[in-house]
Amino acid sequence: MTNATPPPLRARSAERTGNAPASFGGIDKSATRRSTAAPDFTVIQRSEEFTRLRRRVRWFVFPMTILFLAWYIGYVLLAAYAHDFMAEPVVGKVNVGLLLGVLQFVTTVVITTIYVRFANRRIDPYADEIRQNVEDTEQ
Incomplete structure (x- = not known):
């Protein structure tokens, strides 16, 4: 094989x-593949470098997820219980509900852009370093 x-x-x-x-x-x-032996993923997962990498990812992902879910649930609750507020006109036939609904999409794009920049600067270089260390120890 x-x-x-x-x-x-x-x-x-x-x-x-x-x-x-x-x-x-x-x-x-x-x-x-460079070698026939698979990397020892258990050792990698228990390493200090990998633990720091996971901590960096969690530092961004958990707060951002909580922030976005609060924003989304707030929008749903406003739509369900604050009909008068959501129907308030802003410009012409555009009301607060429509504006907040469009802002949901804008928020998603902004969060994705921020995450990509964060990953490129703070996660990917560190993951590449871990990968390089694993490849060096395999040879």
Whole structure:
């Protein structure tokens, strides 16, 4: 059994006919693993570095989730129990309820953008470092 991914159908048919498949983007290597042994995920999970990484993720995710759920549940409660407030016109036929409903989508995009920036700066470099340490110890 091999660790390589099976080639696409065209490549398999090209192998049968004797025509070598063209490399795409100059990539000629197969997707083989560097070693046959799988990483010891239990050791990685118990490591101090991984614990710090999880703490960083939780530092952002839990408060942001609570904030967004409070905002969303507040909107639902206002829609259910504050009909007069939600029907209050803001501009023309646009009322408070419609404006708050659109702001739900805007909030989702803003939170996603903030998370991507946070992950790029604070999570991904640290995860890459952990991955590199694991790969170095495997070799």
